[in-house]
Amino acid sequence: MSISTQTSGDGQTLTIRVQDRFDFNVHRELRQAYEAAGKRFGNYVLDLRGTTYMDSAALGMLLQLREHAGGKRQAVRLTNAQPVIRDILAVANFDQLFTIE
């Protein structure tokens, strides 16, 4: 399983981690992870500390997650991205759509 999730204490935030390769193979798993709870989470955090690779399909998945979360910049936070992942997000200018920490 490359996806793991964690719910915050107050039940408001869902934190998702993607291990190693964040590519199209992960698509189904990721979708299931956040869709299972419907729209009950107010915030989503994608913890990228274990993510070593991200392709354009992954960027697409981020867009889908953002739409699920309501489409606002504060709704999805991307955290702990390694330098190579940060670069990919920077070239795509995804900081305009996501809060990147």
Place this chain on the structure above:
Amino acid sequence: MMPRDGMPLAYDLTMDGQGPLIGGELHALVVDDNEGDVYLVQRMLIDAGFVVAVAGTTEDALALMAYSQPDVVCCDICLPGADGYVLSSAIRERYPDVHIPIIFITGLSDEQALLKCFAAGGDDVMVKPVNPARLRAKVTAALRTRDLHRVLSRQRDQLALYQTDMQRDMEIAKSIMDNLGSEKTLALPNVSYHLQPMDTLNGDVIIGGRSPGGAQCFLFGDFTGHGLPAAIGVQVVHGVFCAMVARGHAIERIATELNRKVRQLLPRDRFLSAALIEIYPDSGTISVWNGGMPELLVRNAAGELLKGFRSTKLPLGVLPVEEFDATPTRRQLREGDALFCYSDGVIEAENAGGTMFGVERVKLALASGGQQAVERVRAALMQHTGGTPQRDDVSMLHVRFEREAMLALLDRDAPMDMARAATHWRCSVDLGSDALRCTDPIPVLGAVMDAIQGFGPRSDEIYMVVSALFARALEQGLLGLDPATKNEQSGFALYYHKLEERIAALQDGHIAISFEHTPDAEGGVLQIEVTESRSACHEGQMLRTAPLSNLAVVRSLCESLQFSADGRGAVARYRWYKNRVSGAPH
């Protein structure tokens, strides 16, 4: 045929979804030359619901099987002539695509003889005397194996067919894409490129085009994913880009329309990272809109790296219409400057050790300057990756700013004849300040003139005349900009910045554009009148009569160019001749 001893055969005929076999019967072949043994086994099989055939030799057994194959074979090892091992091997050899269960029933009991049964292709072996319940159980198990084999074979065959169909569809899609003629649009003397898709269909796209105003335009892009969805996206984008460039739409409008189209067409998780490039050879202005592509590298004639064009926007198809930012970055190119674009498939290509090619290696390969940029980067890339399989589409585009070569392209492929006879017509449009803020009337008027008259190859010249007069009326007249500032250091960027600011702030004023066409014996005359008017004076600066470089072009193409006393109106008469492409008087 129901089993006689009351115990149904523990076997589900419909296990493989095929339903019962022909007549619902199972057929067995017993091969044994001992009548007593035959009778016993035959009896047991009939009780279990089989229709039983009997053969006394290997030869007879194979002859029977050539006619129809049984569902199970029970054979002895010791047979006259060829023994049971030979029969079993022969069955496996002759019927490799179906699994016919073979159960040896033998009087031999030594380990070697029994093991040899399996080596010869048998599924099981029983030692005489045969226990009926055990025989039934083994036959059942053997049939299960047979059906598993059948299901897998069918699935494999379906998959193979499906794959063949898919591959054929892909090839059709590929030939449709090839017919788009992208390669022709890039066959320019100052351009070189390389496309290396990972698979049959390319997710990367490079398109070229020339605007009626003489600009060279390019789209260099990368769809998310590969295969058919990307290919369909390319078709749509190709159509929109080529049509808009040919109409003379500015890069901002092209970006806006492409974003709208991609967003509408593709699902939310798919988009087009792209760089849109527009180069005007006469002024050397380059405008670039980069959403998601790696930094476009710019070098001068000596090969030194100048400031590049980084991705500053979100890829096409991501943002809704109201949030989309179409503003390009504008700079000035000098003779010999060159632009190098590459997709991320280039920099992410790995060697055997997992090291990526990276942008520094691209820069290194480009460093020696000169014209063979694409070849050098390709060579370096091949050397780096060695034989490792390609994991993404690879594309490169190199555009050199060679002013004379680019200008010379203008009339290259213009056909001579007019589509329609010359006729009398008039047409005019009057745009208020609110319309001026959001409309570019020139491409639209071009389309109207095409529809009414169709000027064929002369459309470009007419376009240039109308654009120049309109720019004068809008930029100098209504907005009060000084065209001379464009010639200063980084003047273009500043000029356009002011232009955008002032257009956005425009509150009053009109521009009226009218056309009147009169045919004559040699061709015709198109009178173009552009007048601007506003209620208030702007900055008190009357710059309308200041010479503009494009006015020189207008004067060279038109029979006459006159201005009204207050300078707000301009009237140009463009004369065209039936036997000539250009209107420029000799």
